[in-house]
Amino acid sequence: MSASGTFGHGLEMRHFVPPEKLGAWVSKTVTMRPRHGNPAPRIQETEAGFLNSIGLENRGVESYVSDTLPSLSGIASVIVTNIGGHTPESFAEIAAYLTGQEGIHAFEVNLSCPNVDQGRLPFSTDPPVAEAIMAGVREVTDKPIFAKLSPNVTRIGDMAVAVEAGGADGITAVNTLLGMGVDWRTGAPALATKMGGYSGVGMKPVALRCAYECVRAVKIPVIGCGGVRTAGDVLEFLAVGCRAVQVGTANFSDPGLMARLPEEIAGLLSDAGFESLEEVIGRVDRVPAHA
Ligand SMILES: Cc1cc2nc3c(=O)[nH]c(=O)nc-3n(C[C@H](O)[C@H](O)[C@H](O)COP(=O)(O)O)c2cc1C
Numbered sequence: 001m002s003a004s005g006t007f008g009h010g011l012e013m014r015h016f017v018p019p020e021k022l023g024a025w026v027s028k029t030v031t032m033r034p035r036h037g038n039p040a041p042r043i044q045e046t047e048a049g050f051l052n053s054i055g056l057e058n059r060g061v062e063s064y065v066s067d068t069l070p071s072l073s074g075i076a077s078v079i080v081t082n083i084g085g086h087t088p089e090s091f092a093e094i095a096a097y098l099t100g101q102e103g104i105h106a107f108e109v110n111l112s113c114p115n116v117d118q119g120r121l122p123f124s125t126d127p128p129v130a131e132a133i134m135a136g137v138r139e140v141t142d143k144p145i146f147a148k149l150s151p152n153v154t155r156i157g158d159m160a161v162a163v164e165a166g167g168a169d170g171i172t173a174v175n176t177l178l179g180m181g182v183d184w185r186t187g188a189p190a191l192a193t194k195m196g197g198y199s200g201v202g203m204k205p206v207a208l209r210c211a212y213e214c215v216r217a218v219k220i221p222v223i224g225c226g227g228v229r230t231a232g233d234v235l236e237f238l239a240v241g242c243r244a245v246q247v248g249t250a251n252f253s254d255p256g257l258m259a260r261l262p263e264e265i266a267g268l269l270s271d272a273g274f275e276s277l278e279e280v281i282g283r284v285d286r287v288p289a290h291a
Pocket of ligand 1: 005052054201246250
């Protein structure tokens with residue numbers, strides 16, 4: 001799967017990756033009203049990965065329905081619309097607005113949005129609030145709903161349990177790590193917002209640990225995300241028990257990557273003597289720690 005915000009809204013990237021090559025296309029976060037996002041600079045490359053503070057720039061749900069969704073109709077892939085909001089109620093509002101739309105197969109709920117009612121703390125840090133948001137979305141749609149969690153918490157397993165209790169059908173683990181960059185000569189921060197999201201190869205061990213903690217905490221499937229750029233990375237997320245994997249930052253330097261991954265994964269599996277992907281899933285718990 002593509003990771004939200006890194007591969008267009010709709011199928012802008014279809015010239016790099018044919019739609020049927022992906023398990024699912026995930027949109028950038030869509031909000032009820034259009035958002036300009038944060039001031040520039042809002043993206044910077046680091047030694048290993050990105051810092052970004054795009055700030056959920058998008059044209060709003062009406063434009064998503066009139067301009068983006070029609071271009072997705074008849075596509076031989078699964079469309080996941082990532083939704084966001086700034087109050088708990090606004091998540092249910094946008095899910096209700098979109099649920100009747102053809103062409104959307106599932107929702108991914110971006111819980112990393114700041115809660116404007118409560119000191120702009122992200123919803124993803126508060127288990128009861130996250131549970132209530134998922135329950136609100138669950139009430140208005142029969143489509144599968146995935147909760148996208150943040151790694152910026154002490155116990156992500158508690159968040160996973162909360163969103164499962166709220167009715168999530170799956171969990172995406174994880175969004176970006178909080179990060180920062182600065183030019184020590186000028187004092188200029190890398191991002192106009194000073195702090196932002198860190199993503200890419202450097203966060204893979206953290207993302208893998210978060211995904212594993214979620215797998216252990218809940219029964220619903222977990223989608224791994226964070227730092228994936230090779231077929232081996234995908235297999236690592238499956239080995240900790242994920243059922244699907246998303247690719248984000250790596251698309252910026254290698255937009256054709258995801259089209260090659262299925263064959264590369266098959267090649268790695270057969271070289272290592274595996275007969276199916278199922279043999280890899282959750283493997284970390286089937287071998288002694290010293291093996
Ligand atoms: C430029 C950029 C924009 C992003 N926009 C969103 C977004 O709109 N909604 C969301 O849920 N995640 C967003 N993300 C987070 C990614 O979907 C992903 O969770 C994170 O980058 C970790 O995966 P990666 O290391 O493969 O990039 C964004 C990431 C980047 C780098």
